[in-house]
Amino acid sequence: MSYLQVKKEIERGDVRRLYFMYGTQSFLMEDLVQSIIKHTVGSQDDANIITYSLQDTPLEIAVEEVETIPFFGGEKIVIIKDFSLVTSQKQEGKVEHDVSRLEQYIERPSPDAVLILLSPYEKLDERKKITKALKQKATAVECAPFDEQMTGQWLDEQATSKGFSFSKDGKERLLERVGPQLLLLASEMDKLALYVGENGEVDAAVIDLLVARSLEQDVFALIDFAIKQRIDEALVIYHDLLKQKEEPLKLLALIARQLRIYYQVKELSRRSYSQKQMATQLKIHPYVVKLASQQVNRFDDQQLLGLLESAADTDYAIKTGKMDKVLAVELLLMKLANLRNG
Known part of the structure; x- marks a missing residue:
């Protein structure tokens, strides 16, 4: 199920007994956990909320806890963090885990408790028995980056x-x-x-x-103004960032990254990739792909490759002391503005 579907269920008061949350967006996991707490025990400070990490606690101890009747009555919430047993990565530390105890629990979860397993990892090992069991029997929530919609x-x-x-x-x-x-x-x-x-x-x-722009958005706006030949506005953003103690080399790296994304999006577009497929291929957010797609037609391939080469030359000139770093980035922006845009 998606985060949005599960969130609506919880807000309606429909809280399940077993949740398996996985993916790279830990913020979404934490938001769902807080919603579950709000609609069950009511307070983050409740004594019936117990949290374990598999990095320092055997899995069977956490399972025993969730099977134990709450001492103070009411519902109990047991949260297991760093649940890496569904991945192929090696376990950190020397803690051994009896996975069979959880497999047994999954078949008959406690009616008086909510067990939440948090796996903040990009990939699961779909071949593992425990992974298959959780996806079939638990409320499995993929906490992945959102698309634009x-x-x-x-x-x-x-x-x-x-x-x-x-x-x-x-x-x-x-x-x-x-x-x-x-x-x-x-x-x-x-x-x-x-x-x-x-x-x-x-x-x-x-x-x-x-709302202030993020650094990445400032760099995007800086490039946008430059390629639209509004160099004065681009330089205003650049010098504002310098006043905020941003390093020219860092800004140069972000400019080069953006130009590289433009080139990659242009190439994948030529191969008829959808924006969603591009985002997956490049491992960036779909919204970043959308913004890049609005810009790439201003360049031909040789222009983008030339700009990437110029960014690399600028980096080399700064690091070898051949050019002042502030001036070097300014000159690169001017080169952007001097392109014959379509």
């Missing part, structure tokens, strides 16, 4: 829960400013809710007023 839906639901709404341009501007990182987006929501008030609407003007 899911991110938009998540933002709308977060806004509704906080009593405000987004205009279309407001939501798009927020994503432009912050990017697709859910943890950063979540940190902006309370601020937006407080500013617009109950039943208020967040539009692009509100985002411009309250």
Whole structure:
């Protein structure tokens, strides 16, 4: 099941007995755990919430805990972190685990407890018996990066829960400013809710007023202004970043990374890859692919390869002391602006 489906179930009060959460988005796992706590025991400080890590605790001890009747009555929540037994990676430390105890528990979970297994790993070993059993018998939740549609839906639901709404341009501007990182987006929501008030609407003007761009988004805007031959605006962003103590070499690396993404997206587009397939192939967020796709037609292949070579030459010139680092990056931006864009 998806994060959004499970979240809705929990919010309705439909809390299952066994959850298996896996994927790279630990923020989503933590959000679901907090929702489960809220709709069962009610408080994070409740004595019936017990957390273990498989790095230092045998699995069978955690299973015994979840099978034990709560001392203070009510429901018990047992959380097992670092549940790596569903992966092919070697176990850290010398703790041995009796997986059969969990396999037995899965068949007959306790009606008085909620067991939550957290596996913050990119890949599962689908050949393992325990992996198959959990995917079949538990509420398995893939906590993977959202695509653009899911991110938009998540933002709308977060806004509704906080009593405000987004205009279309407001939501798009927020994503432009912050990017697709859910943890950063979540940190902006309370601020937006407080500013617009109950039943208020967040539009692009509100985002411009309250939300600062991330470094990656600043670099994207910097390149965007340069290739549109608005070099003055590009240089304003560049020098603002320098005032914020950002290193020219770091900015150069981010510029080169963005240009590399443009080249890769252009090549994959030529091979008729969808944006989702590109994101998977390049291991970047689909929203990053979407933004890159809007820019790549401004370049031909030779221009992009030439710019990547210029970025490498700039890096070499700075590191060998042949050029001042601030000036060297400025010259690269000017080279971007001087391209004959289509």
